[in-house]
Amino acid sequence: MPKNNRGYVTLGDSKNTSEFACESIKHWWNNYGKTAYPNANSILARCDGGGSNNSNHCIFKQDLQKLYQFHKVMLLAKV
Helix, strand or coil: CCCCCCCCCCCCCCCCHHHHHHHHHHHHHHHHHHHHCCCCCEEEEECCCCHHHCCCCHHHHHHHHHHHHHHCCEEEEEC
């Protein structure tokens, strides 16, 4: 099985970090992830867990849940 060692960067100016992060994950999945990993049933997202961008906030978890309900791919946020 070939390795897919590729970088991915999303730039934006959103003040809503949770929404921006989830939109970035959604964009990556729709444009690269589904093709590169057709048998994947989960995505591991490494998150910065500090300050106002804390990945433990309820809004981030709610936004991840919305992504799961739409794509049916489990999103695991690792701080």
